[in-house]
Amino acid sequence: MTGPTNTILQVKDLSVGFETHQGPAHVLDRVSLAVQKGEILGLVGESGCGKSVLARSILRLIPSPPGVLLGGQILFGDQDLLKLSEKSMRALRGQQISMIFQEPMTSLNPVFTIGHQMREVVRTHKPMTKAQANAFCCSMLATVRLPDPANVLQRYPHELSGGMLQRVMIALALACNPALLLADEPTTALDVTVQGQILAILSELATAQNLAVIFVTHDMGVVAQLCHRVAVMYAGQLVEEALVHDLFAQPAHPYTQGLIASIPGQTPGQLQTIPGSVPSALQPPSGCRFHPRCPKSTVHCTLHTPQLLTVADQHKVACHQAHNRASV
């Protein structure tokens, strides 16, 4: 059991909204989450559930307007990231918390060489001469197993494949030995054999550097292979949180159950489906937000929002039915 001293990041009751032409959209609704040192936390959910907004909120990358912080805290060590000045936030980004994105093609500037962009990042955070920075970048590229790093540094982004670019991004993200890495669907745009290479590198480096990772994905297969713990989001809320083995063995929330059952290729025969589609963030359903699609919903579910409660060791769920079963 991990003690509270191992907690590196704690998100408390975070609510984030966006101003839209049709009125305010509540994209994150009182989300609480903690990440321990050295663990890979999977953050899963379908498009629009708020998982990317959560990851970006941690680094304060949500533009405002239209983004509006509606409440909550993000504790990194003993400081609340939401209260930091933009200057201290900038010093922290890349240095202590860094991020990799889904599209490595658009994360790098096409008109500068890889070397130019890497040196710029490294020298922002560390006092180094150009030659030192170059040597350092070479060694970083070698850790992500890019062949011929000196050559890669001289190339422009369009000359590299998606898999190579994502490795450059990982090397950049880990250049300053951050304590926390936010990975927002880093392998979604990649082919499956290349995805395998990237996941292997990420998991190796995370272990070697005792790095905490929040891995945002919609792929339950990736979660099962990579993560230690999983948080499931639905329509802006956290609906279940558990160790990866428990989540797959005993998913407690009907949404998680549906998500696992609708992965093709698991069992032959009919594919399980979740009827309907994800609700709009402009008008979320009353009570439990999953109730219109839930096979087990009752009148109670349509009226009352379930809390995220502990139902077993390190297993939390926000579902009235699951609470009744566990009698909490």
Add this chain to the structure above:
Amino acid sequence: MTAPLLTLDKVCKRFLVRKNFFGSGRRWLTAVDQVSLVVHQGETLGLVGESGCGKSTVGNLIVRLLAPDSGEIIFDGRNISTLSGQALRAARAKMQIVFQDPYSSLDPRMSVGAIVALPLRVAGLYQGTLLRERVISALAEVGLGEDSLERYPHEFSGGQRQRIALARALAVQPAFVVLDEPTSALDVSVQAQILQLMAELQARHGLAYLFISHNLNVVRHVSQRTAVMYLGAVVETGSTEDLFTSPAHPYTQALLASVPVADPRQRQNLARLKGDVPSPLDLPPGCGFHPRCPLAFDLCTKEAPQWVRIAPGHEVACHLHQ
């Protein structure tokens, strides 16, 4: 066995690529290289491979959105590889295609009714109230009501748009549909609904599908037979069961081993292959897979492998099996 509905015989397609802005230094990109496939009435053939392997080009060649450079495409007993104009339009009434991205495959300025009616008009099959009735019944088959006729694509979610695209493909009552990554843009819960719907429609109308996907789990779920493509060429075909349980080509083996299994009790070594797919502008000599193949030997770098039958209906192009 009856004659196949669709046969591709050594189909090739190259594209001309200009090396620089001024058009000098022309080079040929080999997208599809000597591809032979058959699809029988009422079956689903899965076509898998990584991005850039030419699987979508194969789909586009079959419905003749592209013309092959060489080789033959026989559909329903007729060579359609050189058809054009009226004859091609008539052939297309029996084969349709559904694209990956339902956000760009539906004209935002056309109502749903007009979208679904268009292929019927082109084929000249129905008119007036009969046309309207046919459109309504096509929409009903995919679970959309009459109220959607006057609505526009932007009013629908991704899953519903893919239903509209399906309705458009099925309106002319084709015998064969190319499904080009039809669920890749959708969330997993919605994907399951669409896959279920496609299976129902296939059973009801005896449709044949070519199901193109990079998602091996999906292909395993939907297809009876599967073909694996790498760098423009088909490297292995077989019944889905055989191919997934005893893959013979090293690429198929690596591809299958790289798919993350949704079970944390079975942690895999996901990094099975090193490096990236080579550029189709500069194909390696011999077997296209040899630079990444863990089992490659001398011959692989020199000669392209021949097709070998290793079990009934299970064929592979690899020197290891010669």
